[in-house]
Amino acid sequence: MATFRGDNRYNDLLPAEFTESYRVKLKTFYTHYLTALIQFKRADLNENDRLSYDIFKWRLNMNVEGLMRKDNRLPFNQFVFSLPLQFAQLGSGTGIQPFKSVQDYQNWISRATAFSA
Known part of the structure; x- marks a missing residue:
């Protein structure tokens, strides 16, 4: 959040x-x-x-x-607040978690690694 x-x-x-x-x-x-x-x-x-x-x-x-x-x-659902949808939105790099620096990419890699849980 x-x-x-x-x-x-x-x-x-x-x-x-x-x-x-x-x-x-x-x-x-x-x-x-x-x-x-x-x-x-x-x-x-x-x-x-x-x-x-x-x-x-x-x-x-x-x-x-x-x-x-x-x-x-x-189970997850198809609505806006489901983790799979939010995860894809975050990973686009164009939304609320933009990829503007090396640190941004490193943060994303760390966050993406946790998604497997």
């Missing part, structure tokens, strides 16, 4: 989001921030910060709950 948002620091990575090990990492990540959120006293926050707190907490809880579904076992 970083690449799609213009953050090129991770252009060499392609996480296997469908694997159980990746989902364990996600749950650990979400749980870590839920635990950290408890350190804030919601009542002491101003109205705007309480809203941010509530949205953040809700989103983290929804993400943890979503991991209980086994949607990672669904």
Whole structure:
């Protein structure tokens, strides 16, 4: 997602989001921030910060709950957000991950190697 948002620091990575090990990492990540959120006293926050707190907490809880579904076992589909389509778009070198430098090509080779998973 970083690449799609213009953050090129991770252009060499392609996480296997469908694997159980990746989902364990996600749950650990979400749980870590839920635990950290408890350190804030919601009542002491101003109205705007309480809203941010509530949205953040809700989103983290929804993400943890979503991991209980086994949607990672669904086959790929033909729609825009399927990895095979995104992979081809990224590999064109003309879209959001352009090939303008040697580093760009090296990043792509690294990312492409991870696709086999």
